[in-house]
Amino acid sequence: MFIASKKSSLRLFIYSVCCFLFISYTACTVSLLPTYSAELEAQITSTSKMTDMLYLEIMDAPDDKKTYSVYADKYREIETEINSILLKNEVRPKADDFIASAKALKEYFVQAKEDHKKRNTLSNAELLIYNEQLKALWKPVLIEEMALSKLKY
Amino acid sequence: MTFDINEVLAQMSGAIKNEVSDNWSLIKKTTNNFLQSRKARLELLTSLRLDNQLSEEFFQARLEDEKKILTSELHAVAVITKVTAQNAANAAISILSNAVKTALGIL
Numbered sequence: 638m639f640i641a642s643k644k645s646s647l648r649l650f651i652y653s654v655c656c657f658l659f660i661s662y663t664a665c666t667v668s669l670l671p672t673y674s675a676e677l678e679a680q681i682t683s684t685s686k687m688t689d690m691l692y693l694e695i696m697d698a699p700d701d702k703k704t705y706s707v708y709a710d711k712y713r714e715i716e717t718e719i720n721s722i723l724l725k726n727e728v729r730p731k732a733d734d735f736i737a738s739a740k741a742l743k744e745y746f747v748q749a750k751e752d753h754k755k756r757n758t759l760s761n762a763e764l765l766i767y768n769e770q771l772k773a774l775w776k777p778v779l780i781e782e783m784a785l786s787k788l789k790y
Numbered sequence: 791m792t793f794d795i796n797e798v799l800a801q802m803s804g805a806i807k808n809e810v811s812d813n814w815s816l817i818k819k820t821t822n823n824f825l826q827s828r829k830a831r832l833e834l835l836t837s838l839r840l841d842n843q844l845s846e847e848f849f850q851a852r853l854e855d856e857k858k859i860l861t862s863e864l865h866a867v868a869v870i871t872k873v874t875a876q877n878a879a880n881a882a883i884s885i886l887s888n889a890v891k892t893a894l895g896i897l
Contacts, residue, residue, distance in 0.1 A: 741862045780869070784869050790880035
């Protein structure tokens with residue numbers, strides 16, 4: 638009887654250890670998203686500000702100063718920053734949503750830039766719409782990064 | 791060694807509920823924000839077209855672009871949802887793991 642009880646305790650002990658090892662090795666954390674980057678959030682905020690500034694500047698300019706060549710450098714600078722944001726997302730694991738939003742932003746920005754380049758000048762109404770839609774495309778990019786700061790594990 | 795599976799499951803369920811309700815208001819707020827912005831943009835776009843300040847071609851192209859904006863917004867909502875799911879799953883796993891460790895006398 639003593640031996641049977643000892644065997645049962647041993648079995649329980651082994652079972653407990655197995656349970657512990659199972660939990661330790663398999664119950665790791667669930668990871669569906671990339672980790673938060675404060676640096677990337679700051680870059681998104683500053684580049685969206687640069688985009689807004691560019692369009693407000695063109696809108697404020699007199700008609701003869703709205704030509705593409707006057708703003709080509711600023712367009713290039715913003716496009717470089719957007720490319721950098723896209724690239725940083727492309728190398729992060731589990732960042733499909735982030736890449737999709739950054740790509741949509743890049744495509745729209747290039748399309749708006751090319752329209753300005755092709756027609757040389759844009760009306761204030763067109764610039765206003767371009768700026769509003771660009772702001773609308775920046776917003777998801779920023780919200781996505783900010784949401785990552787709410788990850789607890 | 792005490793391990794009450796019903797108690798642990800109740801705690802896990804509570805943790806999931808807390809995480810989901812904490813983030814639900816954020817999802818709702820973000821979606822409403824997107825909808826309000828869209829409404830304002832479409833009003834502006836339509837009024838500028840009606841005033842003949844935009845060509846039909848430009849107007850149609852920007853309406854088409856609204857679909858791309860919507861897709862991007864849905865990606866943002868998906869990210870918030872995944873944040874909620876990740877926090878909820880890990881909170882539940884952490885409770886289970888701690889309960890087992892406590893039962894084994896490790897914690």
